[in-house]
Amino acid sequence: MSQKTSLDLGPLPELIGYVLRRAQLVVFQDFFQAFAPFDISPAQFSVLTVIERNPGLTQSQVAAALGIKRTNFVGLLDELERRALAERRQAARDRRSYALYLTAEGAALMRKLKPVLKAHESRMIARLGEAGRDRLVELLHAIVDRPSQNGARLKEAKVSRPPRPGSVAT
């Protein structure tokens, strides 16, 4: 007897949260397998991406941009620093806070990960089609971008850039 075809899941398969979670686990599973040779998790990849694109940000800024809780973020960053992929440097303007940078090793890793990410994303798009992917991303943004809580839509996050800090990025 196939368990998958004989169970009554009630309202679950139509519930946004339930299907979202199932889909997220499938996509992350593919990501984990693809990135296993580099021992990089989705969260680590996000952090490295934001640091790469915005060198010199504080920990709170990166954590806020990614919606990661401060305590979880500290652990994530400790691990990236231990592996010499990212580093904290004392911020010039505020000696109590740290500015984040990729190391040369971290930057090199990010270059190596580019085709891995592309292949992962292509496998996901293969299940949806290009138009399906576009629509899915649009619908997900409609959930994430909460006009009542912040006026800015996530897609607008790319429009402007912060002033570069004085120090040169690695």
Place this chain on the structure above:
Amino acid sequence: MSQKTSLDLGPLPELIGYVLRRAQLVVFQDFFQAFAPFDISPAQFSVLTVIERNPGLTQSQVAAALGIKRTNFVGLLDELERRALAERRQAARDRRSYALYLTAEGAALMRKLKPVLKAHESRMIARLGEAGRDRLVELLHAIVDRPSQNGARLKEAKVSRPPRPGSVAT
């Protein structure tokens, strides 16, 4: 300066996995808040739903239907049993395995949760529109239902039901 509008997130806002995860966290956050008075998590709600709809299943069947790892499932069920919402009974046909049932208290709780679930889902649909919700669920199923790995589509899971076990469901 608004951090949200000034950061360059690079490819992240277009990556299926990243946006899925952000959306899933938003939906779960709403769920957690709505269900907090009942102290019920999304995973607990899924387990209670499957047991309610399919009384007498084994732990492995419920865990497999929901894609929950065996070890995590045992902890989940221990907690539901400790709170007297669900119970394990020794299976009639196989004395080594346990069949799962809701208690009367568990069934009563599920009735109370119905309007809470409906209100939660309505808030999510408000962000997408009915048509958007339908399309989102369809696209998410396209990710989850992996024809290469199992022939059955998740939507077909409701077609047939397992034979009821001999014992009467609570």
